[in-house]
Every structure is written in C-alpha cells, then in structure tokens.
Amino acid sequence: MTLTLFLGCTKRNEVENPYRIAVITMMQGGEFWGTLKNGARNARSETGTVLEFLAPINESDYEGQITCVQQAIDQKFDAMVLSPSHTTYLSPIVEKAQSKGIKIVLADTNLETSRGDFSITADYHQIGVEMAEHAFSLFNEEDPIKALVIGSLPNSTSMTKMVEGLVLAFGNRSNAQIGYATYSFTDESIAKKITKTTLEQDPKVNVVFALEENTAHGVVNALPQGKDFKIIAFGTTQYEVQLLEQEVIDALVVVNTFNMGYRSVKAAIDLLNGRKPIEKMIDHALVTKDTMFSEQNQRLLFQTLE
Amino acid sequence: MKKVVRLPQNWSIKTIVTIAIAVVSISFTLIIAAILYSEFSSTIKENATVSTREIVRQVNANLNYYINDIVTISGYARDLSKQTNELGKEQIEDKLTAILESRQDIVSLVLFDLEGRPLITTSDAPFRSPEEIVNQQWFSRAIGGEGNFYFTGPHVQQLSTSAYPWVITYSQQISYATDNGELKQGLLLIDMNFSAVSELCKTAKLGSTGYVYFIDNNGKIVYHPLQQLINSNILNEDLEAVNEHIFGTFINTFEGRERLVIIDTVNNARWRIVGVAFMDELMSGLNQFTTVMMVILLLCIAITIIIARTVSSWISRPIKELEHLMLSVEKRSFAAPPTVSGNQEVAALSQSFAIMVLRIRQLMDDIVKSQELKRKFELDALQAKINPHFLYNTLDSVVWMAEQNDTEGVIRMITALARLFRISISKGHDIITLSEELEHVRNYLIIQQTRYQDKFEYSITIEEDMKDLPTIKLIAQPIVENAIYHGIKYLQEMGHIDISVYRRKPGAVVVEIRDNGVGMNEETLSNILSFSANHPSNGNGIGVRNVHQRVQLYYGSDFGLEISSELDEGTLVRIVIPEGTPIHPIKVVKK
Numbered sequence: 012m013t014l015t016l017f018l019g020c021t022k023r024n025e026v027e028n029p030y031r032i033a034v035i036t037m038m039q040g041g042e043f044w045g046t047l048k049n050g051a052r053n054a055r056s057e058t059g060t061v062l063e064f065l066a067p068i069n070e071s072d073y074e075g076q077i078t079c080v081q082q083a084i085d086q087k088f089d090a091m092v093l094s095p096s097h098t099t100y101l102s103p104i105v106e107k108a109q110s111k112g113i114k115i116v117l118a119d120t121n122l123e124t125s126r127g128d129f130s131i132t133a134d135y136h137q138i139g140v141e142m143a144e145h146a147f148s149l150f151n152e153e154d155p156i157k158a159l160v161i162g163s164l165p166n167s168t169s170m171t172k173m174v175e176g177l178v179l180a181f182g183n184r185s186n187a188q189i190g191y192a193t194y195s196f197t198d199e200s201i202a203k204k205i206t207k208t209t210l211e212q213d214p215k216v217n218v219v220f221a222l223e224e225n226t227a228h229g230v231v232n233a234l235p236q237g238k239d240f241k242i243i244a245f246g247t248t249q250y251e252v253q254l255l256e257q258e259v260i261d262a263l264v265v266v267n268t269f270n271m272g273y274r275s276v277k278a279a280i281d282l283l284n285g286r287k288p289i290e291k292m293i294d295h296a297l298v299t300k301d302t303m304f305s306e307q308n309q310r311l312l313f314q315t316l317e
Numbered sequence: 318m319k320k321v322v323r324l325p326q327n328w329s330i331k332t333i334v335t336i337a338i339a340v341v342s343i344s345f346t347l348i349i350a351a352i353l354y355s356e357f358s359s360t361i362k363e364n365a366t367v368s369t370r371e372i373v374r375q376v377n378a379n380l381n382y383y384i385n386d387i388v389t390i391s392g393y394a395r396d397l398s399k400q401t402n403e404l405g406k407e408q409i410e411d412k413l414t415a416i417l418e419s420r421q422d423i424v425s426l427v428l429f430d431l432e433g434r435p436l437i438t439t440s441d442a443p444f445r446s447p448e449e450i451v452n453q454q455w456f457s458r459a460i461g462g463e464g465n466f467y468f469t470g471p472h473v474q475q476l477s478t479s480a481y482p483w484v485i486t487y488s489q490q491i492s493y494a495t496d497n498g499e500l501k502q503g504l505l506l507i508d509m510n511f512s513a514v515s516e517l518c519k520t521a522k523l524g525s526t527g528y529v530y531f532i533d534n535n536g537k538i539v540y541h542p543l544q545q546l547i548n549s550n551i552l553n554e555d556l557e558a559v560n561e562h563i564f565g566t567f568i569n570t571f572e573g574r575e576r577l578v579i580i581d582t583v584n585n586a587r588w589r590i591v592g593v594a595f596m597d598e599l600m601s602g603l604n605q606f607t608t609v610m611m612v613i614l615l616l617c618i619a620i621t622i623i624i625a626r627t628v629s630s631w632i633s634r635p636i637k638e639l640e641h642l643m644l645s646v647e648k649r650s651f652a653a654p655p656t657v658s659g660n661q662e663v664a665a666l667s668q669s670f671a672i673m674v675l676r677i678r679q680l681m682d683d684i685v686k687s688q689e690l691k692r693k694f695e696l697d698a699l700q701a702k703i704n705p706h707f708l709y710n711t712l713d714s715v716v717w718m719a720e721q722n723d724t725e726g727v728i729r730m731i732t733a734l735a736r737l738f739r740i741s742i743s744k745g746h747d748i749i750t751l752s753e754e755l756e757h758v759r760n761y762l763i764i765q766q767t768r769y770q771d772k773f774e775y776s777i778t779i780e781e782d783m784k785d786l787p788t789i790k791l792i793a794q795p796i797v798e799n800a801i802y803h804g805i806k807y808l809q810e811m812g813h814i815d816i817s818v819y820r821r822k823p824g825a826v827v828v829e830i831r832d833n834g835v836g837m838n839e840e841t842l843s844n845i846l847s848f849s850a851n852h853p854s855n856g857n858g859i860g861v862r863n864v865h866q867r868v869q870l871y872y873g874s875d876f877g878l879e880i881s882s883e884l885d886e887g888t889l890v891r892i893v894i895p896e897g898t899p900i901h902p903i904k905v906v907k908k
Contacts, residue, residue, distance in 0.1 A: 053545060253478055269549040294550060309473040310548040316471070316483045316511065 033083035050272025070197035090114035090279035139176020156187035163223035202229025334629035365599035373592035398493035422513035442477035470539035524598030635659025752784035773812030785899035795860030804834015
C-alpha cells in the first residue's frame, strides 16, 4: 500500500492537476490552423489537459508570435506547441522557454538551430516534389513549363522545404523552369497582385504553385478569364475544394493537420510524463477532382466532422 | 538418479514443528488464495462480459428504435410521394420539412427519379448535375429492387457544391406517383448527421474508455464515436478480427491492449454493432481484490508463523523441561524431579523418569546405608579385636593373685577390669567423653601395672573443660597397650607413660601418649606410619593401625595418628580428633 502511494506521488495526478499547454500557431484564423487546433482540442478532451491558444493576427507578425511565447513563459505553462513563423527569430525565446523547463513541441515548422524538445511535421520536401510532378503530368512531355511559385512566409521551414522540393523536381525536367518564386506573407491581396503582374508581364508562365490557402485564394482571383493555367494549391478551405471541383484548381495538396494538432498535444503530454513520443511524419495527399471523394481523400479534405 | 532431499537431523523439535506447520498452512493458504483468485477473476471476467454484452444489447435495442424511426419516416415520405396529385409538391415538401424541423438528426430528405433529378426535396441548395448524383454510392447501390433500404456510412455528401456535410445516408428505391397519377420508380434519400448515432454510442459506457461502434455488412465502419480520430488516422479499429468473427464475443489484443469485443447483429439494417471494452479497465476490480488479497495473504502467513511458533514451543516446552531435568540429574542432583506437565506422551515419559530417579535415589540410599553398616561392622570388628588375649592375661593375673591370697590385688584387678568393660561396652555407644576414655585407659593401666609389678609408672592429665568432649571410644588404650608391650616391657629401668590431652588449633583435640620405651627404628616407624594393612611382622603396630583406621573411618582423613619415635628414647603418639560439642557421660549405675 505504501508502495502504491509512493508510486502515486512520483507521477503527477493529471486528473486533479492537469497539464497546461499553450498552442501557439502562426496566426489566429485560417482553415489550416483551425484544423490543427481542432486536433489539439480532441487530444484535450481525451486527456483532460488545459489548452490555451495563442497567436498573432497575421502570420508574418514574427514579433507578435514572440510575444505570444513570452506570454506563455510568463503564465508558466508546462509545455508549448509552437509553429514558428520564422526559423531564426523565434530561436532565442524558445531557448529561454526551454531553460525555464517548458517543453517545446514544434508543429509544422521548425527552427533552424533547434528542434525544440520534439517536432511534428509533414514531409514538405516530398510535397514539393509531388506538386511539381503532378504539374508535369498535366502537360505533354515536349511542352515547356514555366512556373510561378508563391509561398507565404519566406522564413518558415514548411515553405523553404516545399520550394526545395519543387526546385529539385524542376531540375530533373529539361524544359521546365521556375520562373518566379516569391512570397505573399499570407496576404490574399499581395498574392493576387503578384499573380496578376507576373502573368501580365510573362505570358510564358503556365503553372502557378500556391503554397498556402490564402495565397491560393489570391492566385485564383487574379486569373484572367479564358486562359489555360494550371494551378496546384495547398490547403483545404471550402473555397479551394469548390475550385477543385470546378477544375479551376488542378490539384490540392492536403496535410493531415488535425492529426498534427492532436499528436502535438499528445507529444507534449508524453514529454511531460517523461515518455518518448512517437516519431512519425504527418500524412499528406495530392488530391484531384477525380480522387477528392475517395474514402481516404475525403477524410483529408474535410477533416472536421460536424 | 533420484535425489532425496534430506533434512538436517540435528534440528530441534521446535524448528521442525514450526517448519512443518508453517509449510503446510502456507501452502494451503496459497492454494486457497490461488483458487479464490482464479475463481474471482473468472467471475469478474464473466460479469464484465455479461454486463458488456447487456450494454451492447441495449445500444442495439436503441439503435433498432432509431432505425425503425428512420424507416417510419421513409414510409411516411413514401406514402406522401404517392399522393403528389392530391397534395401537390409544395405541400408534401412542407409536411416533410415540418418533420425534419422537429428533428436534429435528419439533414435532408430528397426523392430523386432514377435519373438523379430531384423531385421532392427539403433542401434549398442547388443540386449537382443528375449524372453526379447517380454515380454516388448511396444512389447506385439502392437501385435494383424496390423496398430494400441501405445505409451508407460516414461520407461527405455531394448533393450540392455549396456544402460538404459528413452524413450517414439512408437510400431506398420506392415508387412514387407522378402529377398525372402514374406510378414510377424513384429513389428516396434521407441524410442523417451523427448527432443521433453519436448519442446512442455515448450512452454505452464500457469501462471508462470502451465504446460501441457500428459496421455495415461490408465490414466498413458506419459510425464510430471516435470517427474524427479514425478519419485522421489517429485511431485504428481492428476490423479484420471483427469481420473474421462476424458474431459473438471474443478477446484479443490490438495495439498492445487486451480488449473484449462483443459483436451483435442489428435488425433491419444489416449492420453489426461492435462493443469494445478494455480488459484492464474491466478487470480493475481485480486489482483492488488482488491488493486486498495480498494483504490478507501476508497477514495469514504472519499469523501462521506465529501460531506455528506457539504450537511448536507448546509441544517442545515439556520436552525441554524434561531435558533440563535430565541434565540436572546427570549432574547428580537427585532431588525428587517434579513431573513435567504437558502432552500425554511427555507426561508419561516424565512420570517414568521421575519413578526412575526415585528408584535410583532409593538404590543410592541403600548403598549409603549398606556402606555405613559395613563401616560399623568394621569398626565393631576392630574394637572387638582388643579383648580376648588381654582378658586371658588379666584373668591369669587375677588367678595368680588369688593363689597368692592377695585379695586386695584381686579386688583391685577385678574392679579395674569391670570398669574397663563397662566403658568398653558403654551401652553400645560408639561415642564417649574424653574423661570416660581416659578412665578406660586408667583402668587398663591399673590392670597392667598390677601385672607388670613396678615396671612402669603413668600419669594422665586432662583439663577440666575438656573432659566432656566427645571421642570415639577405645582409641587411647591400644596405643598404651602398644607402648607397654613394645616399649616399656623391654626396659631395664622404670618406664613412664604420660597421657595428656590438649587442644590444637583449629578445632582439633590431641590425646598425646608418650613413653620412654625402647622406641622404634626408622624402618619400623615408617612401616607403622605408612599404616599399610598388610604388615603383620611381629604384631607391632596392629593396634596403632587399628586406631588410626577407626579415627579416619569416623572423622575423615584429616584426622588420625601422628607417631614419632627414636630408638632408646621412646615413642610419642598423638591421636588427633576433631573437637566436638561436649556430651554427657554415659550414666553407669554404680553399686
């Protein structure tokens, strides 16, 4: 009996004194982050953990995210799930948090110097490759391809990895090139403007890669009528899905963000309990109109059940 | 080779009994505990299975109601669809909408014709093209036979392009009446959200995290309470095992957890309901039981050991006591042993031992008595030795004096002789006073002086306070006799015999007899001094040895005779006896 009491003392009673975990995304809105938070909430209701969601309004507000992390440190959270919007700016504050004993799980994006205590992400490099290869499959072999790539944040690892993948794949095809690679800072209007000007200036551009959902919205809105563009986009917004069905968007890349949110919180709890979280890449899929309602893909496209 | 375990032979009875009792009782306790445990665990398992099955059955019943409910609505819709010419499309739609508004679970109810065109609908959203509708699974599967209805599990409904709801679809081919009353085949669709089924599943509490889910006849999940987790690949369900078993109860291990799975078929829907309970949760009562049992078990073992010790010491205590008794007897303590109380056998043993000790003591007493008797006989024999030839000589002297008419001499002799004998006899007492002893010697000297006319003189001195000290009788007379026969007799001049009594510290009395006789050479002296019994020689020393033996027999080896002698000088004999408490002289009735 004493033994069980003793063992009981060594482990925190998670029912009476639940762990507090701050989930800090890149921004407050957005389908992607919403689904991630949904996953996190699901893990919460399963474990009884206390979650608090913190994020700046804009993804590009690095300072805002740093403030959020500082806030989490001040409020003495046990752990943080963080998607750093900048690979280097966030490093010092993350190290500070770690020095205070706060466990850091990096979700989706990483830091250049640190992996936090654990990191959960999708294989963005592979996603880049698959996007490019799918784009190639939409053209005849002899067709020249010139691409416009618009990411969201230039210093987030998810973007850089995807661009790397694209670059790699394009390097393997003789008459394909990435004509322009630029960033929208998650701003639909910037994406729209870039798309518009680029397409006007360079009529050779025949494929656009929109690596983020807001960017994709902007790209689509900028399309001139009647011209055949291939658009490969990232995201699962209803608008994107409808555009996919309407064949405006040729393919959507979907990451199991729900899973990412769920597993990040679980990983944080595992770390707090001294266990090793499971190392596994988040699954993703490239969905076309034909495959969007397959059993597997509809689960990825419509991640939140209502 | 058979190995025989040998117990050490030199263990104490207590240890052996303790171990025996402890081993037997503890094994019994353990066996009983094991039986109890297995009984209890199988009972718990059985109960858990029964209650889980009951819950699953309950959910099944509720699900049945629900399905019947949907079927009823579909029946109602079917009836309405046959009244199109009487009621009109709008009125039917209104009626159906009214039903749907009263329910949370039904998303939409639509009647399509077989080409996929919506005829009656409760939904405002624009429909997809008929081709798109017809190709969907819920549509295509229901076409073919009127009456059969199908449930299509969680899927994203593709009725319109403006919404992508997750629904469970009920689809059934029915006949409807066209505006002109013609009966045609159509397809009825009822889309349900998860609220009702999820409510059904929620009521089923199997342990703390167990759940109930539904699968269709293809073995695909229709609804799972953790559908969201299944959708995002976080949770997997062991459909393979479920499809293998089809129906009934089984226990298997999936993803590291032992689970109890109960499968039941659902009427009307060709679904199966699967209850999953986790054994560790179901058996949590067993852990508590195990803890309690372990505590009881430890207590039992402790008590057993205490009892074993108590019983064994209760059994071995009398034996130990007996052992102590025997040891004390071994050390020659023959005090009557108390009989040891205890169990029958030991009591009997102890009684026998007591009898034995008693008997030994009796025998020993007998030996002591016989030894004493023997000593007394020896003593008597030694005392008796004095008399015969002396008596003969004395009487010879008396005869001689009588012949000489020496009446006075005869009287003196006879008187002395009488006194001599009176003291010799002394009423059979061995112990007399010193004055009586000296009186005896005096009478003897008187007789001898008469026999050896003017041959010697004598003196006897004793302190007044020593007269009543006790001594064994007839110790001085043999020494005096010896002095006369071997010392004085050969003298030319006058002999002297001086007898004196004095004390010697500590606690000894010395009767000293000194003569001025011829003395002894060293050889004779050492012979006498060695007091060896086998030395007859010329009779010299027999009396001396006799006295010495008697004194030692009576008083112990600390006492006896001391003799010193020198040729032509004389002999000194000291009789050393212990100083006793004064006694009364033997009363002799004088004439």
